[in-house]
Amino acid sequence: MANKTIALEIKRQSSPDAPAVWEKFELPWRPGMNVISAMMEIAANPVTADGQPTTPITYDSNCLEEICGSCAMRINGKARMACSALIDNLEQPIRIEPLSKFPLVRDLQVDRSVLFENLKRVKAWVPIDGTYDLGSGPRIFPQVQEVNYPLSNCISCTCCMEVCPQFNEDTGFVGAATIAQVKLFNNNPTGKVFKEERLRALAGDGGVQECGYAQNCVEACPKQIPLTNAISDVSRDVLIQKAKDFLRG
Amino acid sequence: MATAQHPSTPSVRTGVQPLRAGQGTSFLWRKLHSLLGIIPIGAFLIEHLLSNYEALKGPAAYGAQVRFLNSLPLVRVLEWVFIFLPILYHGLYGLYIWMRGKSNLVYYPWAGNWMYTAQRYTGLIAILYIGQHVLRQRFMGISLPENPGAAFAKVQHELANPWMLAVYIIAMIAICWHFAYGIWLFAAKWGITPGAAARKRFGYVCAALGFALAVMGLVSIWAFVGPKYKNTPDIVPLAAVAVTASPVLSAPPAAVISAAV
Ligand code: HEM
Ligand code: SF4
Ligand code: SF4
Numbered sequence A: 001m002a003n004k005t006i007a008l009e010i011k012r013q014s015s016p017d018a019p020a021v022w023e024k025f026e027l028p029w030r031p032g033m034n035v036i037s038a039m040m041e042i043a044a045n046p047v048t049a050d051g052q053p054t055t056p057i058t059y060d061s062n063c064l065e066e067i068c069g070s071c072a073m074r075i076n077g078k079a080r081m082a083c084s085a086l087i088d089n090l091e092q093p094i095r096i097e098p099l100s101k102f103p104l105v106r107d108l109q110v111d112r113s114v115l116f117e118n119l120k121r122v123k124a125w126v127p128i129d130g131t132y133d134l135g136s137g138p139r140i141f142p143q144v145q146e147v148n149y150p151l152s153n154c155i156s157c158t159c160c161m162e163v164c165p166q167f168n169e170d171t172g173f174v175g176a177a178t179i180a181q182v183k184l185f186n187n188n189p190t191g192k193v194f195k196e197e198r199l200r201a202l203a204g205d206g207g208v209q210e211c212g213y214a215q216n217c218v219e220a221c222p223k224q225i226p227l228t229n230a231i232s233d234v235s236r237d238v239l240i241q242k243a244k245d246f247l248r249g
Numbered sequence B: 001m002a003t004a005q006h007p008s009t010p011s012v013r014t015g016v017q018p019l020r021a022g023q024g025t026s027f028l029w030r031k032l033h034s035l036l037g038i039i040p041i042g043a044f045l046i047e048h049l050l051s052n053y054e055a056l057k058g059p060a061a062y063g064a065q066v067r068f069l070n071s072l073p074l075v076r077v078l079e080w081v082f083i084f085l086p087i088l089y090h091g092l093y094g095l096y097i098w099m100r101g102k103s104n105l106v107y108y109p110w111a112g113n114w115m116y117t118a119q120r121y122t123g124l125i126a127i128l129y130i131g132q133h134v135l136r137q138r139f140m141g142i143s144l145p146e147n148p149g150a151a152f153a154k155v156q157h158e159l160a161n162p163w164m165l166a167v168y169i170i171a172m173i174a175i176c177w178h179f180a181y182g183i184w185l186f187a188a189k190w191g192i193t194p195g196a197a198a199r200k201r202f203g204y205v206c207a208a209l210g211f212a213l214a215v216m217g218l219v220s221i222w223a224f225v226g227p228k229y230k231n232t233p234d235i236v237p238l239a240a241v242a243v244t245a246s247p248v249l250s251a252p253p254a255a256v257i258s259a260a261v
């Protein structure tokens, strides 16, 4: 027991243009280890399994409790949050790779700003900025809160986009997270003011129509957000909006 | 001191590009593809399988059904506008959709992902099958609009080839699968079944419909290859059917057929 070790294989790339190499690591097992804590140990002693000194691994992480959304990576082939990926639940050697659909920065760090950009393009916010106190907002009924709360759990990890067959450079698909946020902000009594704009935005190229309903997003979402329900609802709203726009000329 | 980059500067330069908010026409083309799968293509598929089911009543009844369909007003216009062109569009745009998807079934072998992939392969089978089927049965050989009585034998000769029979059976199952899951997809993507429970229930409805259509289709195939109507003459006189309704003139069709031979 005392000598138990764990084996990791990590795909490394020192810069966006550098060739990718796999490095193997062997670490002493500890109770409750997760993928991030394992990489912290590597950082403390950056030596590969065959004794070669190397550099600490670059990756994004922050909260270590699956709430900041920064540590998404592919672990044994599947996109998930590294901080909640417990070593004891994973088949070894644990193969760790960066997300494949986002520009690589270094090692396991990728640039996921496309999600932020998409959220801006659908105005995924409640407009309350002003030069004076706007007072309290309208009441939100508990029934609406029940629908909205799960949607508000999105941590912008981009797992749903990574696993989506339609999210790629050819389609430029917006991805499930942004569609779910459109539903969230359209449901908000103050956020509603942008409802029509959001729906029109989502009918643009790369919009909600690109979804092929493979349902990978909802399987992969670490926050169990009902993404396919949201896609269905928002698709209908977009369609109705387009029909209204057409008839109103 | 100025920061290196203003926070609102678009930062996405490589990789998947952001939403082109409100721009382009792909929404319209994609929704058209989706709609055409149901109406008219799906509706035609049901009509076609119901018509083929007439084959169980024999060569004369089958010929009469072909004659009835060809007697519809503006039938050649209907045929192009509601059958050929929609299938061509749905098929070609379907291939285009397929090319732009990036399958990841090996990493994520989940049920929905399987169905997503199956929808593409069954669509491919459909377009290949329909291409040869329309060419060989509608535009080559004896012209059925002019000789509806020749319909049964024409199909029977085709299915006499065991390879052709296999093609028809595979295509029948694939197309019914594609249509059944297509209805389910349509309901999900047009917001008709936004709830997970509704989608599950509707899934059973679609599966039952797809199964029923496939069985109907396969039974009709059996009518052509089974022992009952073996060696049907090339052209069956259809007057025999028109008279079955009238007791006075109900001469036994078999006699008419043998007279025709
Ligand atoms: C008998 C002929 C056909 C029927 C009845 C049919 C019906 C349907 C229906 C109802 C849908 C669902 C629409 C939707 O996704 O919203 C669909 C989807 C689809 N069809 Fe067909 N189809 C036929 C032929 C074809 C052909 C020849 C292809 C070409 C490969 C094709 C490719 C596709 C694809 C790729 C989808 C999925 C679209 C998506 O995921 O967004 N289909 N079809
Ligand atoms: S349902 Fe499938 S195609 Fe649609 S967003 Fe989710 S993963 Fe992508
Ligand atoms: S919807 Fe789920 S998977 Fe997608 S970004 Fe939000 S939390 Fe992550």
Ligand code: FES
Pocket: A060, A061, A062, A063, A064, A065, A066, A067, A068, A069, A070, A071, A072, A081, A082, A083, A084
């Ligand atoms: S570190 Fe915050 S979600 Fe993993």
